[in-house]
Amino acid sequence: MDKDHIRNFCIIAHIDHGKSTLADRLMDVTGTVSEREAKDQLLDNMDIERERGITIKLQPVRMFYQLDGEEYMLNLIDTPGHVDFTYEVSRSLAACEGAVLVVDATQGVEAQTLTNVYLAIDNDLEVIPVINKVDLSGADVEGTRKEIEDIIGIAAKDAPAISAKTGLNVEAVLESIIYNLPAPKGDDHAPLKALIFDSVYDNYKGAISFIRVMDGSVKVGDRIKMFSTGKVFDVTEVGVFTPKMVPVKELSAGEVGYLAASIKNVSDTAVGDTITFAEGGTKEPFPGYKAVKPVVFAGIFPADGSKYTELREALEKLKLNDASLFFEPDVSAALGFGFRCGFLGLLHMEIIEERLEREFNIDLVTTAPSVSYKVYKYGGEVLNVDNPSHLPSPSEIDYMEEPIVRATLFTPPEYVGPIMELCQGKRGIFLDMSYVDTSRAKITYDIPLAEIVYDFFDDLKSRTRGYASMDYEIIGFHKSELVKLDIMLNGEVCDALSLIVHKDDAYGRGRGIAEKLKEVIPRQMFEIPIQACVGGKVIARETVKAMRKDVLAKCYGGDITRKKKLLEKQKEGKKRMRQVGSVSLPSEAFMSILKR
Amino acid sequence: MESYFTALEKEILRRGKKIDRTVDHIYIGGGTPSIAYPYFPRLKRALEEGFRINADAEISMECNPESVSERFVEAAQVLGVNRISVGVQTLSDRLLQRIGRAHNASQARKALSLLRSNFGNLNVDMMVGLPEQKEEDVRETTEELLSYAPEHLSCYSLIVEKGTPLYRDVKKGAFLPDEDLVVDCYDYVVERLGKAGLRRYEISNFCRGDAVCKYNASVWQYADYLGLGIGASSFMKGKGLSFPARRRKNTGNLDRYIREEGTHIGASEMIDEEEGKREFLMLGLRTECGVDTAFYRELFHRDLYVDFGERINKLQQFLEISKDCLIIKPEYFYISNSVIAELI
Numbered sequence: 001m002d003k004d005h006i007r008n009f010c011i012i013a014h015i016d017h018g019k020s021t022l023a024d025r026l027m028d029v030t031g032t033v034s035e036r037e038a039k040d041q042l043l044d045n046m047d048i049e050r051e052r053g054i055t056i057k058l059q060p061v062r063m064f065y066q067l068d069g070e071e072y073m074l075n076l077i078d079t080p081g082h083v084d085f086t087y088e089v090s091r092s093l094a095a096c097e098g099a100v101l102v103v104d105a106t107q108g109v110e111a112q113t114l115t116n117v118y119l120a121i122d123n124d125l126e127v128i129p130v131i132n133k134v135d136l137s138g139a140d141v142e143g144t145r146k147e148i149e150d151i152i153g154i155a156a157k158d159a160p161a162i163s164a165k166t167g168l169n170v171e172a173v174l175e176s177i178i179y180n181l182p183a184p185k186g187d188d189h190a191p192l193k194a195l196i197f198d199s200v201y202d203n204y205k206g207a208i209s210f211i212r213v214m215d216g217s218v219k220v221g222d223r224i225k226m227f228s229t230g231k232v233f234d235v236t237e238v239g240v241f242t243p244k245m246v247p248v249k250e251l252s253a254g255e256v257g258y259l260a261a262s263i264k265n266v267s268d269t270a271v272g273d274t275i276t277f278a279e280g281g282t283k284e285p286f287p288g289y290k291a292v293k294p295v296v297f298a299g300i301f302p303a304d305g306s307k308y309t310e311l312r313e314a315l316e317k318l319k320l321n322d323a324s325l326f327f328e329p330d331v332s333a334a335l336g337f338g339f340r341c342g343f344l345g346l347l348h349m350e351i352i353e354e355r356l357e358r359e360f361n362i363d364l365v366t367t368a369p370s371v372s373y374k375v376y377k378y379g380g381e382v383l384n385v386d387n388p389s390h391l392p393s394p395s396e397i398d399y400m401e402e403p404i405v406r407a408t409l410f411t412p413p414e415y416v417g418p419i420m421e422l423c424q425g426k427r428g429i430f431l432d433m434s435y436v437d438t439s440r441a442k443i444t445y446d447i448p449l450a451e452i453v454y455d456f457f458d459d460l461k462s463r464t465r466g467y468a469s470m471d472y473e474i475i476g477f478h479k480s481e482l483v484k485l486d487i488m489l490n491g492e493v494c495d496a497l498s499l500i501v502h503k504d505d506a507y508g509r510g511r512g513i514a515e516k517l518k519e520v521i522p523r524q525m526f527e528i529p530i531q532a533c534v535g536g537k538v539i540a541r542e543t544v545k546a547m548r549k550d551v552l553a554k555c556y557g558g559d560i561t562r563k564k565k566l567l568e569k570q571k572e573g574k575k576r577m578r579q580v581g582s583v584s585l586p587s588e589a590f591m592s593i594l595k596r
Numbered sequence: 597m598e599s600y601f602t603a604l605e606k607e608i609l610r611r612g613k614k615i616d617r618t619v620d621h622i623y624i625g626g627g628t629p630s631i632a633y634p635y636f637p638r639l640k641r642a643l644e645e646g647f648r649i650n651a652d653a654e655i656s657m658e659c660n661p662e663s664v665s666e667r668f669v670e671a672a673q674v675l676g677v678n679r680i681s682v683g684v685q686t687l688s689d690r691l692l693q694r695i696g697r698a699h700n701a702s703q704a705r706k707a708l709s710l711l712r713s714n715f716g717n718l719n720v721d722m723m724v725g726l727p728e729q730k731e732e733d734v735r736e737t738t739e740e741l742l743s744y745a746p747e748h749l750s751c752y753s754l755i756v757e758k759g760t761p762l763y764r765d766v767k768k769g770a771f772l773p774d775e776d777l778v779v780d781c782y783d784y785v786v787e788r789l790g791k792a793g794l795r796r797y798e799i800s801n802f803c804r805g806d807a808v809c810k811y812n813a814s815v816w817q818y819a820d821y822l823g824l825g826i827g828a829s830s831f832m833k834g835k836g837l838s839f840p841a842r843r844r845k846n847t848g849n850l851d852r853y854i855r856e857e858g859t860h861i862g863a864s865e866m867i868d869e870e871e872g873k874r875e876f877l878m879l880g881l882r883t884e885c886g887v888d889t890a891f892y893r894e895l896f897h898r899d900l901y902v903d904f905g906e907r908i909n910k911l912q913q914f915l916e917i918s919k920d921c922l923i924i925k926p927e928y929f930y931i932s933n934s935v936i937a938e939l940i
Binding site: 561 | 626750753775776779782799816823828830831845863865874875878879882930931932933934937938
């Protein structure tokens, strides 16, 4: 198909405004089989993603539509919508020329509407608004048009008013896509330059890259290389998404599809990387590639020590499809054998943890997430420490550095105050504030990554009713007055509860953690003193009183079997707790130390 | 009821034929046996025909205050009941209503008087930990129950069972006293009963002198027992006190029981030696005499301290260790479940 008749686009929307429904309807109207009808295993992940409030990611799909006697190829590419995955989002957007913006006529422009639109605009996409759910009684079409024009600043006079649910006027969306979105550009005769915007692992075909061909073309048998690593592969299959993957002879400039080349490792199909020919390939890669590096680390341990092997296998399986998941074996005195894992961010970590628990059925105990610090020892040695319990003793440490991010926050002007308060409270250093337009302020802060890693994003969203968005980038390591906060239970340090904190925060955090632990640790047969210490000095303490009574129940002839079962349950319950010396800790204890 | 008793008679006779041992104690419970008093004569005949009963046997029966009448008392005496147990729980009408009991305080008092004057061995059941129960309630009830000079008293803390109206109330936020209050109430009961001459011989049971409930005491000492009737439990060791032992429960389904004349087994468990040891400990540790080391050796041909020594050591703080017996210290009776769970 010639490029003039191709349109590459994505659909963006606030959650529940109708993105998936519209996608389904577009596929219906164009006669493409709906992906959801072909029950896919990906739906499981989608439950988790849905619960987190991020948009469900669909596989790309190629549709055909006839308009004015001409046939057009419409490629729909989807994007995940969370700041942890901003990089992935930007690469998916880079594969498109335009975005269809769906706004619910009963809700109007909402938080994610904005953040997604800004992302699209920042990536030079043409945005065409669509007003949805006009069939509902609360629909205010004209009001919504006005909001789009005033708040977002794009023309909405001719935006199609549709109902994705009933199919009303959905053809107008297709027409708008064809008329208003630019056709892809690209040189058919230049050497191959293809952008990888996603990848998936297949047991038979190996790692499969989802690509947008920018220049040139690719077919089976071509010898290709990955720009970032220089690794060379032979193409075994190219194809398109119907949405099922279907092989084709060749993919050319402007097209979207997939490529398989017996690639064993999904890290060789890095998102954002450029694919070109091994010989005589393009000189310049597609801009914007970033090597994926973990930013948040946590210890993941099986609640039941005997499931260690299962956990390892599960992580290996997950890594097949997730090049940004890192892990290596780890040992904790409190939690036994497990893994130290690296993630792109907190959401990434939570998704992995949930998948391990739900899909692989492994009960986990996880430590609080931490970042990686640079430790400069006396004598010149420099260590990278991402596990607080691996920190050398204070007497050996000359100074420490922590990673700092440059956070760029976009917000409606009325939330500037709360945001600045939030950032100051996280040891942020104010850099700049400006107005992008009347509806958007841009604030820049340098903030320690450790302060962002736990609940900064959620806090930001709640202070700004979801309207603010954030982008951040690690800009380097800065020297900081950091100390190790230890928690002792019954006089013994529990290594899995240790944290690295800023010296000014130590007292507050220590006290907060001791109080939280007192709530979370169930009464046991002995009294349990909880002590928070820094450098051997106790800075806060609480006590869990000894249990005074368990159950005073009958135990007569007919009760014996039931009584035994109860005792078994009690023992099972205890087994699910972690023994730290003589104290039984429920798994919630480890994450609870983070809540302030 | 007629068909039930016919089936019950058949079961009694049938099992009696197979068992050649003398019956030491009889316990009649499982709900409200008191309402079946017209059938007591038939029951007596069946038991005497089916079994050889020791002349000194304790024949104990449970009843609920609302079904205690003179006719019941008469029938029970003819049956040979020499120990009567009544489930009073509390003498506060407010609380009785709260927990949905069928009787009120006045009925309880009438029942207590009637039973006291007709039986030489009286047990009363009471409860602490009831929703909205305060210390005064417990004090008042205890005081009044003592005025009937019972030989025996059982005191339990409330356990809210799933599926009961009370469970739903609690879920909706009904106020249950906290752990410390319940313990304080129980401490009060233990002390007050102690002063009145009733000592705590088991976690939830108190008696004057040696007026223990002989049937229950034998269960806690791991004796064999045969259960007759719907839902009744049995426990029999092998010949010559050997293992495996068998624990069995009759069907709980009335129609089935009647139809099959009590032959159907609802649930059955084989107890091997290892399991037997654990049960022996679990039961023995509930009592003031604890675990009898001599009987342990007789049953299992091993030494208790060799088998469980390590764990006993770890729990030293909670146990009284001696050559003859292993007992949970009285002050730790409250957390006996936890101690037992750690031990077995």
